[in-house]
Amino acid sequence: MSHQILEELRNQVDDINLEILNLINKRAQLVEEIGKAKEKQGVNRFDPLRERHMLDLIKENNEGPLTEGSVSHIFKEIFKQALDLQQTNTKKELLVSRKRKKEDTIVNVNGDPIGQGAPSFVFGPCAVESFEQTDAVGAEIAKKGLKLMRGGAYKPRTSPYDFQGLGLEGLKILKEVGQKHGLGIVSEIVTPTHLEEALDYIDVIQIGARNMQNFELLKAAGQTNKPVLLKRGLAATIDEFIHAAEYIMSKGNDQIILCERGIRTYERATRNTLDISAVPILKQETHLPVFVDVTHSTGRRDLLLPCAKAAIAIGADGVMAEVHPDPAVALSDSQQQMDFETFDHFYETLQKFMKSHELNA
Ligand SMILES: [Mn+2]
Numbered sequence: 001m002s003h004q005i006l007e008e009l010r011n012q013v014d015d016i017n018l019e020i021l022n023l024i025n026k027r028a029q030l031v032e033e034i035g036k037a038k039e040k041q042g043v044n045r046f047d048p049l050r051e052r053h054m055l056d057l058i059k060e061n062n063e064g065p066l067t068e069g070s071v072s073h074i075f076k077e078i079f080k081q082a083l084d085l086q087q088t089n090t091k092k093e094l095l096v097s098r099k100r101k102k103e104d105t106i107v108n109v110n111g112d113p114i115g116q117g118a119p120s121f122v123f124g125p126c127a128v129e130s131f132e133q134t135d136a137v138g139a140e141i142a143k144k145g146l147k148l149m150r151g152g153a154y155k156p157r158t159s160p161y162d163f164q165g166l167g168l169e170g171l172k173i174l175k176e177v178g179q180k181h182g183l184g185i186v187s188e189i190v191t192p193t194h195l196e197e198a199l200d201y202i203d204v205i206q207i208g209a210r211n212m213q214n215f216e217l218l219k220a221a222g223q224t225n226k227p228v229l230l231k232r233g234l235a236a237t238i239d240e241f242i243h244a245a246e247y248i249m250s251k252g253n254d255q256i257i258l259c260e261r262g263i264r265t266y267e268r269a270t271r272n273t274l275d276i277s278a279v280p281i282l283k284q285e286t287h288l289p290v291f292v293d294v295t296h297s298t299g300r301r302d303l304l305l306p307c308a309k310a311a312i313a314i315g316a317d318g319v320m321a322e323v324h325p326d327p328a329v330a331l332s333d334s335q336q337q338m339d340f341e342t343f344d345h346f347y348e349t350l351q352k353f354m355k356s357h358e359l360n361a
Helices: 003-041 048-060 068-092 131-143 168-181 192-198 215-222 238-249 278-285 294-298 301-313 340-356
Strands: 107-109 112-114 120-124 148-150 184-188 204-207 228-231 256-260 290-293 318-322
Touching (some): 003 068, 168 184, 204 215, 215 228, 215 238, 256 278, 278 290, 290 301, 294 318, 301 318
Parallel strands (some): 120 318, 184 204, 228 256
């Protein structure tokens, strides 16, 4: 084969490549139009019967030299890419997505902004056990000039025989302590029925990891005008987490804080595995503030400080950790709550770390 003939054939292949490129893009445009029409009708985009029909038609008309298997493989990939393109378009439309809104959402808790640069801190006991216990923690938080306090009144526990929390009584204690020390209260609500009465007592509705896909609760929280702190489910992907936030925002409430709290993996050295890379991913994909709960992600007191440093260094808008006057006697999470001395050291070291790295803009 002379060089000239080879060159000629290559030119033909180049032309065909461009033709195919043109055609598959044209095809993708048509699929997009079909997708929009289906969306209007409320019909599912993926239709397996339709795909079977297209594949059969292609096979019947295949004259080779490519085999039936190769041709099906190529076309299935073309189908898949067009479908993925539609999914990317839907993602673009999510209310929580950065593509939809470029600017960061600032969550306002009693006039204090969250997500505006300087990291926020939420400390407090795992569970409200008594007024004295909660009040003692509140005083320690206020002493540091902080504005937020957490505390569980409704505790979703692994075992039904474990301490379930004080319920409404716990919320009343939280409110009293919050008012006494000038602290905004963050507390978990577990069912839509508790939500309405809870609104009088708390400043931020926490939706816990075990309820991240409690869609009725998400919708109910979305109908309030209270900020919501949404924790990532223990086995939830980032995509599922983002969609859970979308449930809240789709009902009209855009005051949402996302909270990474560790995911379940095969690793047993920590209670969960802190997915630190979720922080910048969530910051890129959504416009919402992102917190890291260092207590539940690690389950280990000795890891709270290094993980909090990592969270702030990687761009988290806030850190959450549990503090108890006497962790050894705590009714829940006694292994991982900080006593006051540890809390002081934790907070001071973190402040120094932030200053030395200019992280408290
Ligand atoms: Mn806890």
